[in-house]
Amino acid sequence: MTDLAPHELRVLVAVAEEQGFTAAAARLDSSQSAVSHAVRACERKLGAVLFERGRHGARPTEAGERAVVYARRILRLLAVMGPEVRATGAGDRAGEVTGTLRIAAFRSVAAHLLPPVLARLTARHPGLTPRVRIVREIGRGTAGEVADGRADLGLATLDPAAPPPVPGLVAARLFEETYALAHPAGHPAPRGLPLVDWDENCGSYTRDWWDRQDWIPPSTIDVEDDTVAVSLVSQGLGMAIMPRTALLGAPPGLAVTGLGPNPPSRCVGYVTTPELAGTAAVRALIRELRELRGRALPEGLTAA
Known part of the structure; x- marks a missing residue:
């Protein structure tokens, strides 16, 4: 051929x-x-x-x-070949990271955890240009974007007991976040409210816990986006069970209550391809993501 x-x-x-x-x-x-x-x-x-x-x-x-x-992934390797080779023989400029870095992330992580990471990354590497795409974490989600050659690295929800969500990728855990009950502030019995749910909620890692809770009613409002769910709850239209990152920066009128001593949780990590895992831009981003774990994390998040 x-x-x-x-x-x-x-x-x-x-x-x-x-x-x-x-x-x-x-x-x-x-x-x-x-x-x-x-x-x-x-x-x-x-x-x-x-x-x-x-x-x-x-x-x-x-x-x-x-x-x-295959075409997308090969073209991406051709695009990064120049910067990678030039950096190797750059003398005093060795280690300088340039070019474009394509990132896929689901909304809550992109909004609340990624900005400080990218701020430090671009401060250290001003020649690097991150491009972030928001991808719904449904089906193949951000991992599918990486596998299909549309992103260099994806921030994804990972099942600790299972391999990467798409075969052939490199994956690593970064954070574990608990779920909490979001409800209108001041409500005397929030667990009795109607349930507002959203499409990306309740993955396989929370389903067992969810099935054991006889107090959770069928959802009365289903929305596509977690921000819509938060807004509806803050307006008194029900309660929602959501991961902590989705509740960061919640609007006035919304309160957050824990779900007991053993709440459900999900793991957030990154995925990339074996061939891009060793490139300078992806390595630099992974270093910043790992360093974030050593800093003060929002309530409900712990380093994985």
């Missing part, structure tokens, strides 16, 4: 993300015929049909989805 060239990898990614040859050509400042020719060349070299063509554009086949994941 003849190897795919970098421009062919870029075409595969563009067609998959734009869902069509014409839109991909515009993105790549190329022609539709050139994009079509490149896709056919990739299919010939790989020996598989990569896209289903139709009136509605082009959709990756199962083989195409796999090829696009």
